[in-house]
Amino acid sequence: MNKAWHLLARAAFIAGLAAPVLAQEQFADMKDSCIACHGEDAAEDVPHLGGLDAYYALLQLVAFRGGQRQNDLMSGLVADFTDNDLRAASEWVATLPAPDAPPGKPDxxxxxxxxxxxxxxxxxxxxxxxxxxxxxxxxxxxxxxxxxxxxxxxxxxxxxxxxxxxxxxxxxxxxxxxxxxxxxxxxxxx
Ligand code: HEC
Ligand code: HEC
Missing domain, CATH: 1.10.760.10 (Cytochrome c-like domain)
Structure with a gap:
């Protein structure tokens, strides 16, 4: 099952190189909801999305949708996303800047x-x-x-x-x- 999921994600990724412009435009309305959870004021157990490669992000989104990675918030959110939607989301994620070190001197x-x-x-x-x-x-x-x-x-x-x-x-x-x-x-x- 693990392997099949990986192949599926890879196929979706390669197909997406044909630039899902339409899905990108449709996805534009959703970015605010992603940022609402993932942005600078996010809870400490919600990841920064900045710095993620589009391919890694797509693998995770496909896994949330398919249930191979369990998280009620994310799985519910992407349950009805098409492959094109997931690609558009992961391409957007890859444009976000990597996080800075937190302020203060570490121990x-x-x-x-x-x-x-x-x-x-x-x-x-x-x-x-x-x-x-x-x-x-x-x-x-x-x-x-x-x-x-x-x-x-x-x-x-x-x-x-x-x-x-x-x-x-x-x-x-x-x-x-x-x-x-x-x-x-x-x-x-x-
Ligand atoms: C209601 C809150 C919420 C919303 C809205 C939300 N996320 Fe998430 N997201 C989470 C949480 C919590 C996790 C971590 C899940 C875990 O612990 O496994 C996560 C994980 C992820 C990951 C995996 C990150 C990693 O480092 O593995 C990606 C990619 C992601 N979200 C993308 C998105 C995108 C794109 C959107 C908008 C379409 C979005 N999220 C909207 C809460 C949210
Ligand atoms: C053999 C290669 C390999 C080594 C060595 C490795 N990792 Fe990973 N790591 C991965 C891969 C691949 C993933 C993504 C797996 C997935 O899809 O969930 C990952 C994911 C993670 C994640 C989840 C990040 C996120 O954004 O959700 C953390 C945390 C992590 N690794 C920490 C570590 C730490 C700490 C070490 C050393 C103790 C380590 N890794 C060593 C390959 C490796």
Whole structure:
């Protein structure tokens, strides 16, 4: 099922290279509702969308629609979206600027502990040297701390599987303390 979903998303992505201009125009009215939840004043467990690659965003939107990724808010929202709508949404997401580091100086000890954990688990080998992601890899850099921690807990509990289950395998080895430290580190990179 995981593989079929990935192939479906990829097919939708490739088909979308023929520029869904009409869907983009239709989607224009919806951006405000996305920003209402995801914008600067968002709750700490709602992700920043800035910095996400269009392909990663599309994979996630297809997964919300198909139920492979469970979230009542997002699944309800995109339940009736067509492939074109999802493509238009993901292309818009990819235009948003990546988030800045939160204000204030991060705790040096926690940053050092986070950097060491990231090195031990080779997080940068997939998420990029600066954790800015790309293609199917989400950026972690300056993503909201609580959302990062929630995501890692979701993989660990297999509530979220993701493409090829790479993250489930990785998160299984992380203690709750490791997760807190890694989330703090990624959220506060300068
Ligand atoms: C009612 C609030 C709400 C609205 C409206 C909303 N979202 Fe979300 N969205 C969320 C939450 C909460 C999550 C995190 C779900 C989770 O924890 O797995 C999320 C996750 C996502 C993700 C995955 C991000 C990642 O890093 O994996 C994408 C992409 C996304 N939303 C796009 C959109 C778009 C596009 C719209 C507008 C069409 C939108 N959202 C509207 C609440 C909302
Ligand atoms: C083998 C490659 C690989 C490695 C190593 C890896 N990741 Fe990931 N990670 C991924 C992929 C692929 C996804 C997207 C999975 C999906 O579709 O849900 C992901 C998703 C995530 C997410 C969800 C982000 C979001 O926006 O929803 C977090 C958080 C995360 N990884 C943290 C980490 C941390 C911390 C480490 C090191 C402990 C790590 N990853 C190591 C491949 C990797």
């Amino acid at each position: 040096a000890d926690r940053m050092e502990a986070g950097a060491q954990l990231s090195k031990d688990h080779r997080c940068a080998s997939c998420h990029g040297a600066d954790y800015t992601g790309g293609r199917q890899m989400p950026p972690l850099r300056n993503q909201r701390q609580e959302y990062l921690a929630k995501s890692l807990q979701d993989y660990k509990a297999e509530r979220r599987i993701g493409d090829r289950a790479a993250m489930v395998e990785i998160a299984t080895d992380l203690s709750d303390d490791d997760i807190r430290t890694l989330a703090y580190y990624m959220a506060h990179l300068e």
